[in-house]
Amino acid sequence: MAVIRSNRPLDWVQVAAVAAGEPLELSADARARIAAARVLVEQIVERGIRAYGVNTGVGALCDVIVSPGEQRTLSRNILMSHAVGVGAPLGAAETRAVMAAAVNNFAHGHSGIRLEVADQLMALLNADCLPEVPAFGSVGYLSHMAHIALVCIGEGYARFRGERLNGRDALQRIGLEPLVLEAKEGLSLVNGTPCVTGLAALALARAERLLDWTDMVASMSFENLRGQLAAFDEESLALRISPGLNKVGERMRTALAGSGILAAVIGHRTQDPLSMRTIPHVHGAARDVLTATADVVDRELASITDNPIVAGTPEEPRVYSQAHAVGASIALAMDSLATAIAQVAAMAERRLDRLVNPLVSGLPAFLAEPGGTCSGFMIAQYTAASLVAQNRRLALPASLDGGVTSGLQEDHLCHATPAALKALEIIDNAGRIVAIELLAAAQAYDLQSIDAPRAPHTEALWQRVRRVVPAYRDDRPLADDMSIAFRMIADEAPPPLPNPGNIGPRPATSAEGLGMATPATITSLAAAGHVRAAVSIAVNDGQAAAHMA
Known part of the structure; x- marks a missing residue:
């Protein structure tokens, strides 16, 4: 059954389920939020409102103005320059978890990507055509998502049915074309905490x-x-x-209820x-x-x-x-x-x-x-x-x-x-x-x-x-x-524990309530799982405890 991202965000259990192979879908409400946020970005661009990574450079270049004609180039170049991961790639579950968390972040409706970008990520995820993401090289969140996003534009590498493919071929295998990113989309794809949140x-x-x-x-x-x-x-x-x-x-x-081994040694040690x-x-x-x-x-x-x-x-x-x-x-x-x-x-x-x-x-x-x-x-x-x-x-x-x-x-x-x-x-x-x-x-x-x-x-x-x-x-x-x-x-998962209610009725839990305790009483109580009763008797009845020791 698909995990649906509706009015509520995914929780960690749902992200882990997607990581294990569940498909991911967006509800109509989530899709509407993504589309509405894109309209905001378009207005920001049209009005020339200064916005980091939309019409400026990034990092220490945040005060360098980028003209409207350069904003597509900025989005693409962000992916290229930020894809700096090194080492062995993440496993399939790790990659799926990161991708699910990224889509979840976009679905809040404050990122400003087009729906096509979210759909491209989900199509890769649901086809199990997974970008190759080097595990190391991040001090925060940038490089992992950059390697994922590369495949969306036909760059980088992906694994599909055991085969390593370049990004363009991987998209073609699942019936998709590379995206041309618009203003802010490059930054949105590498930004935020989906990487750590998915892995977490x-x-x-x-x-x-x-x-x-x-x-x-x-x-x-x-x-x-x-x-x-x-x-x-x-x-x-x-x-x-x-x-x-x-x-x-x-x-x-x-x-440990019903352990004859432990019943035989009650009182042998103080602790x-x-x-x-x-x-x-x-x-x-x-x-x-x-x-x-x-x-x-x-x-x-x-x-x-x-x-x-x-x-x-x-x-x-x-x-x-x-x-x-x-x-x-x-x-x-x-x-x-x-x-x-x-x-x-x-x-x-x-x-x-x-x-x-x-x-x-x-x-x-x-x-x-x-x-x-x-x-x-x-x-x-x-x-x-x-x-x-x-x-x-x-x-x-x-x-x-x-x-x-x-x-x-x-x-x-x-x-x-x-x-x-x-x-x-x-x-x-x-x-x-x-x-x-x-x-x-x-x-x-x-x-x-x-x-x-x-x-x-x-x-x-x-x-x-x-x-x-x-x-x-x-x-x-x-x-x-x-x-x-x-x-x-x-x-x-380990074998399920039995229902504690199935271990039989609980007897009285004091020596007074049970009368004279015998070693057999203590043993039978412990074997039946009534630990506190057995221990109480063993401690309070000196004769029985001495015999058991």
């Missing part, structure tokens, strides 16, 4: 999926490492005001290491950052981010040649999301280390076959540690990089697009770290010495892994397994 929407979608997986993989590690379910006690967690923390606590309780007992706190903090970042991205999608903005009426057109194209807020949000995901991944590596370390795991060394000839997951943990270090370097804030460009005219830079690009890289690295933890947790189940059932949900997770990756015995390159697990995390 994609980062949010990937981060959300990753956090869902990380909770579930953490539950597997927690169970294998025989953690204390008190870490997820509902009443305790509610004392900390954090929607994310309490959501993760609920997810962990649900994922677990931080990488286990702070899962709600760290994962929850990242979810809170995700929510805040989503709010920033949605505000950005709802904002007009051109320079200049055209407004008013045909009788009284107005031009705002100011700074709405600067992406300070979204740059800061991307830096924050990147740091949050890097922290979640760093803690995943710490749980992985505990799984492979026989000094603390209670499992065979490095989850390997015995005898010394097998290394198991020893070196996979090195890879995870390396990626954690890489994320730490990448998490330095791009928004503080600064710099001076355009002959001192642009003497403060926010580096919003680089912030989004490195957030995407951190999310990918984090996915690989969690994928290694997932494989190690599945292997740990195969080697678990406690003869007790896993929680139904972690059992489903283990089965999901084992359908595509068998247990590891140093009999093949482990990198191949890691790649399979990463694609599972990057491309698929």
Whole structure:
């Protein structure tokens, strides 16, 4: 089903859907707004009202007047001179996200392009004929959109059905002709924050999926490492005001409901290491950052981010040649999301280390076959540690990089697009770290010495892994397994959690209400998923707790 841009702007979820392959359409209202803004530009040109990039040069050339006869040339030359990207091109999803965000910006009705320009972009997008956009070389937003716009005028390169074509041939393949740009259209095509906003929407979608997986993989590690379910006690967690923390606590309780392994070890330790007992706190903090970042991205999608903005009426057109194209807020949000995901991944590596370390795991060394000839997951943990270090370097804030460009005219830079690009890289690295933890947790189940059932949900997770990756015995390159697990995390949602209401009636939650507690009572309560009741009894009934220990 098409994503329709009507009276409301796209939100980040819709942009991510277009990035994943959904088509994009403009409503009649949006088309009318675009056409009305074009009339304003035509009036500005006709009346000779000074407007940045319409009848002046750009950047430090903003005071150089451009005659009406030169304005088409200015629009074309802006694309040529601004197409300065370097490095490997963006992926298809990244390119689609940027294009969707650009059309969304035009649909606000303050850019001043003709409808033909928006239609050309949408035709390329919906045909999956995607411009080749080098990933690097931007301090803000210019170069990426310039490479996209080149294809609209028959220049640059595009990918269509696996073939690299020059812009003119790419347009011909989908039945289009190159556009001749009019006044302001060149600047409108490279201006604003669609580049970072599109990439940010994609980062949010990937981060959300990753956090869902990380909770579930953490539950597997927690169970294998025989953690204390008190870490997820509902009443305790509610004392900390954090929607994310309490959501993760609920997810962990649900994922581990019915665990015979954890029921057998209630009361064995006063508290677990931080990488286990702070899962709600760290994962929850990242979810809170995700929510805040989503709010920033949605505000950005709802904002007009051109320079200049055209407004008013045909009788009284107005031009705002100011700074709405600067992406300070979204740059800061991307830096924050990147740091949050890097922290979640760093803690995943710490749980992985505990799984492979026989000094603390209670499992065979490095989850390997015995005898010394097998290394198991020893070196996979090195890879995870390396990626954690890489994320730490990448998490330095791009928004503080600064710099001076355009002959001192642009003497403060926010580096919003680089912030989004490195957030995407951190999310990918984090996915690989969690994928290694997932494989190690599945292997740990195969080697678990406690003869007790896993929680139904972690059992489903283990089965999901084992359908595509068998247990590891140093009999093949482990990198191949890691790649399979990463694609599972990057491309698929984890198995859905059961409805908490399906785990049976909740008994009384105090020793008084249940009478004399026995070890069997505690075990059965924990196995049924009633974590708080089991923990309460284990703590309050000294005899039962001592027996369980």
